[in-house]
Amino acid sequence: MIMTLEEKQQDIIDEFAIYDDWMDKYEYIIELGKDLPLINEEKKTDNRLIEGCQSRVWLDSEVKEGKLFFTADSDAIITKGIIGLLIRVLNGETIENVATANLFFISKIGLQEHLSPTRANGLASMVKKIKMTALSSLSK
């Protein structure tokens, strides 16, 4: 069964609902980060690098049959875990869906601080770049 963007986000919200302690929540994010080999080493090039003040993020994307697929990585494991969640939600979505996606799950699971520009972990820039990628694919 193919889940909608909303359903995929609700799925994550439900997964996180069982944790009421911050450390448990982060333990789960860290496991997600450890489990996911997200991007091929040879693709970790400067043109795919999103420089944050603290942690760095690499992002690659491709369009297959009108749908967007992302791979990404970070040198910080918490950042990597959150990237894993973002990719789970957005991968395989249509270009239009990605361009207009409302990523409400981030704040619902209490991680909105990671998307604030002051956090400087590259995630805010990553989401921006994902949307820009979708928009530029749309205009092609």
Place this chain on the structure above:
Amino acid sequence: MGFLIFVAAMIAKKTFNIEAIREDFPILHTSVNGRPLVYFDNGATSQKPKQVIEAIDNYYESENSNVHRGVHHLSQLATNKYEDARRTIQQYINAEHSEEIIFTKGTTDGLNMLAFSIGQTLEVGDEIIITEMEHHSNIVPWQMLCERSGCKLRVAPINSKGELKLDAFCSLLSDRTKVVSVTHISNTLGTINPIEEIIEASHRYGAVVIIDGAQSIQHMKIDVQTLDCDFYLFSGHKVFGPTGIGIVYGKKKIMEVLTPYQGGGDMIETVSFEKTTYNVLPYRFEAGTPNIAGAIALSRAIEYLNTLPLDEIEKYEKELQEYAQNELCKIDDVRIIGKASNKTSVVSFIVDGIHPFDIGTLLDKQGIAVRTGHHCTQPLMKIYGIPGTIRISLAFYNTKEEVDILINALKRSLQMLR
């Protein structure tokens, strides 16, 4: 009579009572993420005692007016308070004259002011010496000056322990050296620089010496006359005062001949379209309405410090830093960045194989405020070959118990991250 002398001595003796001190800082009693706050980010900014917070409230409630320009009661009151604040700070750092104390926005503002005003006196080929451990604020204004004036920036190296190589520094000195601008204490490494030697050696070549005191004023007693530095700068917010206020101390005979940094109200004597003449010190360097509340609250912070036994506090902070450093060293893969034999209040470290950002995030979730990253010293991070550190920066209201909480929280974080 003997008894009276004893009682007087007891009253005069300042005691270091950490519980009482912690009571003075309301924010220390707050919770973060459900845990009691452990605030170890004092190098970024210090917390404020209630006396300072009350001084700000009181100013806006019953003293607010503009300074130096009204005949009315409130303006006189604000002016008196503002000028009293200047004298409090003058006395605290033992400046010879009150007009040697200039109110600025902070250390960065002061360094930009000096780079501009001293810069006006420099010529192509003149040299400015800084060190490898400087904060960006003591690098970039000089680079900007060099770009516009053709001066040259020389950088004195450090050794692997994070100490200034004094010999190498001295070998950079020459007749071309016009400015030496060094940090007293490194914000990233905690290294205390031998500024007495630096000042003496630099003066032999006639160079002007600027001491960035942003990380030292809150940890030790400063006497600018004994040091004989030409300039000493600090920020109010790092010494238990408010943000947006700072100090440039500058020797009168040098300040008097420098070109003002900014033009505007208060810094002028007369203005006409043909020619403007400038006001006397300190006003010629204080264009526009100053941060009056900030200056008054900063002086209140200094008065607060005056009630504390500063020698004892200096010793306590050093002990606390050594305790934290020793406890951290007991944890596998922890590497201390900056092992100067003379250091205080700062412990920077990394854990091999783990990103500082991950550790900082997990410590925050356990109620502990540290700073991670390059600490505005990117060239220094490059020398160490690391992207950043986790920095614990202490104040006198911190305790060994808090260090223990940190150590346990760090151990738990590392278990999760490994």
